[in-house]
Structure formats: C-alpha cells, structure tokens
Amino acid sequence: MPDDSLPGPCHLCGGLRGTRIDATWVCADCTWRYGDVPDADLSLPRVDVVYYLRFDRRVKIGTSRQPRRRLARIRHDEILAFEPGDRTVEQRRHHEFATAREVA
Structure with missing residues (x-):
C-alpha cells in the first residue's frame, strides 16, 4: 500500500505520512494508529x-x-x-x- 498524508500529525511521533488499512490510518513512521492518543499517565513508547x-x-x-x-x-x-x-x-x-x- 502506498504511503499518503495523514489527516494530521501522528500523536505519537509527529509523522505526517500514513497508510490507510481498511477504515483506519496508520502512521508510516511509527505504525501508531492515527487518532489514538497516548495515555498521559504513561511514558511514551520508544519507537526507534x-x-x-x-x-x-x-x-x-x-x-x-x-x-x-x-x-x-x-x-x-x-x-x-x-x-x-x-x-x-x-x-x-x-x-x-x-x-x-x-x-x-
């Protein structure tokens, strides 16, 4: 699947490229599901x-x-x-x- 622009920056890594999988956008840089917000009480997962x-x-x-x-x-x-x-x-x-x- 080709990468395209996310509707907005990824909440996890700030990436702007994404892939649409069914009805969901996934960040092309860190694979975080677009729209999911990291839990403020937890440290962000490390994405290398x-x-x-x-x-x-x-x-x-x-x-x-x-x-x-x-x-x-x-x-x-x-x-x-x-x-x-x-x-x-x-x-x-x-x-x-x-x-x-x-x-x-």
Whole structure:
C-alpha cells in the first residue's frame, strides 16, 4: 500500500505520512494508529527507526527515536528510506552494505 498524508500529525511521533488499512490510518513512521492518543499517565513508547540518507554519493545509515530532530542536524541531499528498528537493525544494515563502504 502506498504511503499518503495523514489527516494530521501522528500523536505519537509527529509523522505526517500514513497508510490507510481498511477504515483506519496508520502512521508510516511509527505504525501508531492515527487518532489514538497516548495515555498521559504513561511514558511514551520508544519507537526507534533506522534512516538512510544520501549526501552527494554517500549514504548514511543511522538510528534515532526522534528522526525529525536528528535529520535536521545532519546535512543530506535526500532521505532514501526509514524502517522500524533499533541499533541492532542498524548494525545489521552496516554489515550487509559493508562491501560498498568507502573509507574516508
């Protein structure tokens, strides 16, 4: 299913992209069901994402639980992708793409 714009920002992560599943919108960034409000008495669930950025000919793979804030601090030309995941997934991706790595 293609991603589209949510009716408003996700209450959990602030994401704006979503996927419609039956009659429900789901955030494309954190998979939170749009319209559900996190319980104010509980801490927000931790949602880590692995991001892929292109700058010139290089690709950066990183992890953040606040990707908007993180990406605002990193110079890049293009956001290539996001996927749910933590540092374990990030390390796995670095290992998968190790043969393409450039040493500065």
